[in-house]
Amino acid sequence: MDEFDVVVLGGGPTGENLAERAHAGGLTVALVEAELVGGECSYWACMPSKALLRPAAARADAARVAGAREAVTGALDAAAVLRRRDSFASDWKDDGQVAWLNSAGITLVRGHGRLDGERRVAVDTPDGGRRVLTARHAVAVCTGTRAALPELPGLADARPWTSREATASQTVPERLAVVGGGVVAAEMATAWRSLGSEVTLLVRGRRLLSKLEPFAGELVADSLRESGVDVRFGTSVTEVRRDGPVTLALDGGETLTADEVLFATGRVPATADLGVESVGLEAGRPIEVDDTGLAVGVEGGWLYAAGDVTGRALLTHQGKYQGRIFGTVIADRAAGRELDLAPWGRSVATADRRAVPQVVFTDPEVAAVGLTLEEAQRQGRRVRAVDYDLGHVAGASLYADGYRGRARAVVDLDRETLLGVTFVGAGVAELLHSATVAVVGEIPLARLWHAVPAYPTISEIWLRLLETYRG
Numbered sequence: 001m002d003e004f005d006v007v008v009l010g011g012g013p014t015g016e017n018l019a020e021r022a023h024a025g026g027l028t029v030a031l032v033e034a035e036l037v038g039g040e041c042s043y044w045a046c047m048p049s050k051a052l053l054r055p056a057a058a059r060a061d062a063a064r065v066a067g068a069r070e071a072v073t074g075a076l077d078a079a080a081v082l083r084r085r086d087s088f089a090s091d092w093k094d095d096g097q098v099a100w101l102n103s104a105g106i107t108l109v110r111g112h113g114r115l116d117g118e119r120r121v122a123v124d125t126p127d128g129g130r131r132v133l134t135a136r137h138a139v140a141v142c143t144g145t146r147a148a149l150p151e152l153p154g155l156a157d158a159r160p161w162t163s164r165e166a167t168a169s170q171t172v173p174e175r176l177a178v179v180g181g182g183v184v185a186a187e188m189a190t191a192w193r194s195l196g197s198e199v200t201l202l203v204r205g206r207r208l209l210s211k212l213e214p215f216a217g218e219l220v221a222d223s224l225r226e227s228g229v230d231v232r233f234g235t236s237v238t239e240v241r242r243d244g245p246v247t248l249a250l251d252g253g254e255t256l257t258a259d260e261v262l263f264a265t266g267r268v269p270a271t272a273d274l275g276v277e278s279v280g281l282e283a284g285r286p287i288e289v290d291d292t293g294l295a296v297g298v299e300g301g302w303l304y305a306a307g308d309v310t311g312r313a314l315l316t317h318q319g320k321y322q323g324r325i326f327g328t329v330i331a332d333r334a335a336g337r338e339l340d341l342a343p344w345g346r347s348v349a350t351a352d353r354r355a356v357p358q359v360v361f362t363d364p365e366v367a368a369v370g371l372t373l374e375e376a377q378r379q380g381r382r383v384r385a386v387d388y389d390l391g392h393v394a395g396a397s398l399y400a401d402g403y404r405g406r407a408r409a410v411v412d413l414d415r416e417t418l419l420g421v422t423f424v425g426a427g428v429a430e431l432l433h434s435a436t437v438a439v440v441g442e443i444p445l446a447r448l449w450h451a452v453p454a455y456p457t458i459s460e461i462w463l464r465l466l467e468t469y470r471g
């Protein structure tokens with residue numbers, strides 16, 4: 001039997017960060033990984049998807065500026081884009097990340113791990129063996145999610161793409177059907193259209209990106225349509241059949257034939273085959289945690305979870321944030337050090353509730369942090385939405401001819417601080433951190449007037465939002 005202070009289950013970005021912080025706090029740590037160290041993000045999610053999207057954005061930026069436009073008349077070189085994507089996915093090899101684990105003093109145990117009662121993890125190792133690890137202080141579950149596929153006749157036999165194939169495909173399908181209206185659907189429709197696929201986007205609901213401000217999905221849908229994507233709202237797939245190409249039966253009675261179909265229909269937490277029943281939790285459900293990472297409903301204060309598997313915020317940077325905080329908490333509790341549990345304190349993941357930033361790398365980009373107007377109103381806050389057309393900002397009009405975009409700030413009228421900010425437009429991704437700082441810092445609008453944006457940058461949107469609020 002192997003004994004460590006901490007056993008981390010899952011070596012994605014969250015598990016790596018949690019392991020590193022626990023080790024830096026003086027503990028011995030084993031990290032159990034069933035596939036590749038680095039997790040979904042490195043090989044089948046953030047990195048390859050953004051590598052697929054970046055060439056399209058670079059080309060579109062140039063094509064929107066007279067003078068540069070004339071220099072970018074050809075199509076993207078799909079083979080070169082896919083090769084660059086491969087290198088960002090490290091050719092699906094994890095040597096670099098394993099070297100980092102070794103240098104950080106963390107013990108890697110390869111294999112599929114399962115909880116096996118209190119403080120125990122049983123690992124099925126690749127050589128067919130079984131290794132039981134025990135944890136003196138904590139087990140941390142960081143196993144992430146898997147793609148969710150709906151129950152549809154014929155789907156399993158039709159070999160649909162999930163986010164994995166959509167980010168790793170070595171060929172560009174001539175016709176691609178995309179099912180879903182969330183972030184994966186919008187980004188992957190953008191990416192594959194830019195590489196030459198005829199894309200049909202089948203959205204069950206009435207809008208794209210429904211968790212964000214409504215104008216975000218509207219601007220992205222308009223632009224997808226202009227790029228040639230056939231965007232169909234209020235459309236559901238009822239049956240799937242593959243005989244060479246794939247044929248989708250749609251609820252309106254029509255059929256659609258494509259070479260590949262991507263189901264981008266959400267995620268399920270990776271707890272189905274994790275032995276969670278052995279500690280009294282329900283398989284297939286997210287592991288709910290408190291703000292220090294402790295699993296709710298498990299006695300003894302030894303089981304932690306972080307990242308996507310908790311369902312708190314399905315984003316790499318939020319998982320890493322939780323990993324940093326919860327790893328430190330585990331080390332502090334083991335050493336008997338006092339925790340700082342006040343909101344925004346060192347030992348609690350307050351930002352998960354108040355200030356989650358996200359960039360959707362479509363064209364236009366969507367960058368948002370904190371609450372939308374609808375969420376703030378649902379919480380009963382006294383708020384006002386301040387809107388501004390980004391195209392009217394001097395820096396934006398220099399950035400692109402006919403710049404199209406919009407910004408919204410959600411102002412807490414009682415405190416005159418910001419609860420949320422959304423920017424939609426080309427090149428807004430790098431603006432987002434300014435908004436995150438304003439929301440996390442609860443900076444009064446009266447003080448924001450003194451944060452002077454450089455002229456002529458897109459950041460002048462801050463000044464315009466403040467002027468619009470003042471009236």
Ligand SMILES: Cc1cc2nc3c(=O)[nH]c(=O)nc-3n(C[C@H](O)[C@H](O)[C@H](O)COP(=O)(O)OP(=O)(O)OC[C@H]3O[C@@H](n4cnc5c(N)ncnc54)[C@H](O)[C@@H]3O)c2cc1C
Nearest residue numbers: 010012013014034039040045046113144307308314315316
């Ligand atoms: C297409 C796509 C694009 C995305 N783009 C972005 C983006 O641009 N920015 C962003 O912030 N987020 C993005 N995300 C979300 C991001 O990928 C996740 O939030 C992030 O990967 C979560 O990290 P994690 O460590 O919690 O889980 P994961 O990255 O899923 O890692 C979990 C690890 O646990 C391992 N594991 C699971 N079960 C076991 C077991 N029983 N035993 C041993 N090991 C196990 C898995 O093999 C995996 O390596 C994207 C997601 C998708 C699908």
Ligand SMILES: NC(=O)c1ccc[n+]([C@@H]2O[C@H](COP(=O)([O-])OP(=O)(O)OC[C@H]3O[C@@H](n4cnc5c(N)ncnc54)[C@H](O)[C@@H]3O)[C@@H](O)[C@H]2O)c1
Nearest residue numbers: 150180181182183184185204264265266267314359360361
């Ligand atoms: N740039 C980024 O930050 C980025 C990129 C990709 C993914 N992610 C994260 O990954 C997570 C997963 O993204 P996602 O797009 O897979 O999930 P999602 O929950 O954002 O969207 C799922 C979509 O599928 C639809 N859907 C669900 N079941 C369906 C069905 N049976 N038939 C038709 N449509 C159905 C939903 O209505 C929704 O539009 C998100 O939380 C997202 O934040 C982030």
